[in-house]
Amino acid sequence: MRVTVVGGGHGCYAAAAEMAEKGHNVRLWRRDKQALESLSDAGAITLVDHRGRREVPLERITASLAEAVDDAELVIIPLPATTHQSLSVELAPLWQSGQVVYLPPGTFGSYLFMKTMREAGNEANVSFAETGTLPYLARKHGDREVVVSAYATRLPTGVFPSRNSDRALAVLRKAYPSIEPVEDALSGALMNAGPIIHPPLILMNAGPLEYFPSWDIHNEGTQPAIRRVTDALDAERIALREALGYVAPHFPLADHYSAGGDEWMYGNAAHEKLTDSGDWREKIELEQHRYMLEDTRLGLSLMVSLGRWLGLATPVAEGLMVLGSAVTGRDFYAEGRTLESMGLNSLDLAGFSGLLREGI
Secondary structure, X not given: OEEEEEOOOHHHHHHHHHHHHOOOEEEEEOOOHHHHHHHHHHOEEEEEEOOEEEEEEOOEEEOXXXXXXXXXXXXXXXXXXXXXXXXXXXXXXXXXXXXXXXXXXXXXXXXXXHHHHHHOOOOOOOEEEXXXXXXXXXXXXXXXXXXXXXXXXXXEEEEEOHHHHHHHHHHHHHHOOOEEEOOOHHHHHOOOOHHHHHHHHHHHOHHHHHHOOOEOOOOOOOOHHHHHHHHHHXXXXXXXXXXXXXXXXXXXXXHHHOOOOOOOOOOOOXXXXXXXXXXXXXXXXXXXXXXXXHHHHHHHHXXXXXXXXXXXXXXXXXXXXXXXXXXXXXXXXXXXXOOOOOOOOOOOHHHHHHHHHHOO
């Protein structure tokens, strides 16, 4: 299968390496020309995981989006949602009918990408899909090396428009057999673990994050008081899903921390794999880190706006979003990915359901 990976982040390198090892013809695009030159010279990504260290050749490494996307069957965009607005504009005229685009995770970016495509006058029949997490716990070590601590074992995935689900999921399963279908793209967006796990961790660890040169929010930063807030926030996410008519499994985040019970997206004991790696001991700049600008600003604002639209209170999500605004001096709701900002707040539930099914 012809697979394109868009971006040069941790998940992008992991996706490119995994897809190539699975026998797909992989193209990788990234914007950073200096980093791209180092990768192009080698023609391969160095992958380190439970199977050891090895070189994984890629078919093509390019700085041209048009070259990367042309004739691709599957386009994977494992980038933060903060990149979606500008990237969707660049990609809007390039999409071709039949293509499947995967946003792992998406924060309802599937709607944004299709809306921008239509506004550019592109009427191609493209399927945009999103899931609840990156398929990898991964960190880059240098310009062309990526270390993968764990691979996702369950990827709840929804498609926009959902009428394309059967074909899109068939394509996606060639890349990720661990995909599990959910109702639609909004259901997939409300599986996103980032806005549940990261805002409590960074805001309730703000003191040590600013004081120490590095701090592991997933290790010493994950304490019982913070986990109780995370559970309360996750309960609000699940309540939103149920109010929208989405059914279980809801993938409660508590399963991520449990060594037994229901398997979460990365399997049992995934939290221990993450902390044991040491790769998440880092310096987090609160005013600019993606945990703040992506998960707190975009992810929580989406939850809060859905709650307001449904008449369902989300006090923990709203409180954390307001705290993030105070820490950064910005208005996260005004800047957020809300129903208002996407022009969807005037729809009723039936109209929203029709949009999710039929697309734009």
